[in-house]
Amino acid sequence: MxxxxxxxxxxxxxxxxxxxxxxxxxxxxxxxxxxxxxxxxxxxxxxxxxxxxxxxxxxxxxxxxxxxxxxxxxxxxxGKSDLEKSLKNNPFLKENDVDSKKLYVAFVSIALRSDSINDLKMSQVKPDEASIDENRIFIKYAVGAGKTKFDQKYIEKKLNVTATIRNWNTVTQLFKMYEER
CATH class of the missing domain: 3.30.70.1280 (SP0830-like domains)
Incomplete structure (x- = not known):
């Protein structure tokens, strides 16, 4: 199974x-x-x-x-490895005093190229930030998820993928649940 x-x-x-x-x-x-x-x-x-x-x-x-x-x-x-990589590879966690409430992960339907970040045209959504890691996009919202145009619709349009976004708390909780299974 x-x-x-x-x-x-x-x-x-x-x-x-x-x-x-x-x-x-x-x-x-x-x-x-x-x-x-x-x-x-x-x-x-x-x-x-x-x-x-x-x-x-x-x-x-x-x-x-x-x-x-x-x-x-x-x-x-x-899979479990996707969540594990989310926890290990989030570049924003390395920043001092990062507010985890502003961290999100967009999971996308295909593995992305590292240069796909250029396709996102991040200058259009500044001061929000993003980093791509395979089939994940790490997001740090400047203000919050409710006050940005950098959402899954934006990501899907720019990258031609299916995307869904989860907040950092949910990502960590889902990994714990995976481990308990």
């Missing part, structure tokens, strides 16, 4: 794409996923399956969410 973490984008936000986590858990168990576990209402779902391909797992979950709830939900599926 392989454990995958499906990161659903845009559910239960401002009353849109509402999905109760208990209902999601039941739905995914009904199609054969094992040990389904959710974390908070924003769409973080652990599943165990014989399927090793993350893209196949994401596609299956996406189809079932559409069938069961009628929502078209972008999904990025990651």
């Amino acid at each position: 392989t454990t995958h973490l499906a990161l659903l984008r845009g559910i239960n936000v401002s009353g849109h794409n509402m999905i109760k986590m208990d209902a999601l858990k039941t739905t995914l168990e009904a199609i054969g996923f094992k040990n389904v576990q959710t974390y908070i209402q924003s769409g973080n779902v652990f599943v165990d399956t014989e399927e090793e391909n993350p893209a196949s797992v994401g596609f299956k979950i996406k189809q079932e969410i559409f069938k069961a709830f009628g929502h078209e939900v972008p999904i990025v599926v990651i």
Whole structure:
């Protein structure tokens, strides 16, 4: 069995794409996923399956969410190593007095080239900062996530990927949960 973490984008936000986590858990168990576990209402779902391909797992979950709830939900599926690299490779953690409440990670659907940072045109979203590491974009917001145009829609448009963003607290908690499984 392989454990995958499906990161659903845009559910239960401002009353849109509402999905109760208990209902999601039941739905995914009904199609054969094992040990389904959710974390908070924003769409973080652990599943165990014989399927090793993350893209196949994401596609299956996406189809079932559409069938069961009628929502078209972008999904990025990651593994434990993705979260571990997030914790180890975040360049903003090396800064003195960094405010972890302003740190986020955008998980994207494909591995990015290191020069993809140029495609993000960061000058358009200054003073926010970003750094790319494979299929992750580390973000440090100057003011906060609610007051920036550097969001997943911006990232998706500039890089032609599916992206979903999690705050630093959620990233660290998801890694702890992975370790406990």
